[in-house]
Amino acid sequence: MCDYSLAHFPNRLAMEGEQLVVHRFATRTLGLAPAGCGWKQLLLPTRLPAVCVPPGARLRLYDIPEDLQRRLGVGAVEEVTFIEQSLKAFTYRDGVRFANGREILLQQLTCGVRVEVLRLDLAEKPEAPAKLPRLVPVDWRSLGTLL
Numbered sequence: 026m027c028d029y030s031l032a033h034f035p036n037r038l039a040m041e042g043e044q045l046v047v048h049r050f051a052t053r054t055l056g057l058a059p060a061g062c063g064w065k066q067l068l069l070p071t072r073l074p075a076v077c078v079p080p081g082a083r084l085r086l087y088d089i090p091e092d093l094q095r096r097l098g099v100g101a102v103e104e105v106t107f108i109e110q111s112l113k114a115f116t117y118r119d120g121v122r123f124a125n126g127r128e129i130l131l132q133q134l135t136c137g138v139r140v141e142v143l144r145l146d147l148a149e150k151p152e153a154p155a156k157l158p159r160l161v162p163v164d165w166r167s168l169g170t171l172l
Contacts, residue, residue, distance in 0.1 A: 027056065037077065038079070043076075044141055047131070055131055055134060056075045057077075057078060057140060059074065083143040084106075084143060085103070087140070088102075088138050089101050093133070093134070108121065117132050120133075
């Protein structure tokens, strides 16, 4: 959702349809921030919130750098799935998976890459719970004659 190094920044959950940008925070960590920041964030950049995205969310990346496009075999604009590459503590884990299966950490993107939040729910819906057997009503009075 949000890498450990962004934990002490104000943060919030992304919203569907929102425009974000890859931003370098004061800790030198790359993370997602609102694309249109207000005067408050310009004057006090430490108040710029990190925007957290749940694993499985669908995003569209814009302005992917040419060297990254060549290395990953992707275009300048790509739809991706947000992932956590690891659950290991104190490591960068937030990343994206491209349609061709290639994965990169958010840290491998560059500042200024624009991100559109398409969907926050999981791309793959969990299976519905198995149906319980139908209960048959019992006439307790008739049981007395069987005993």
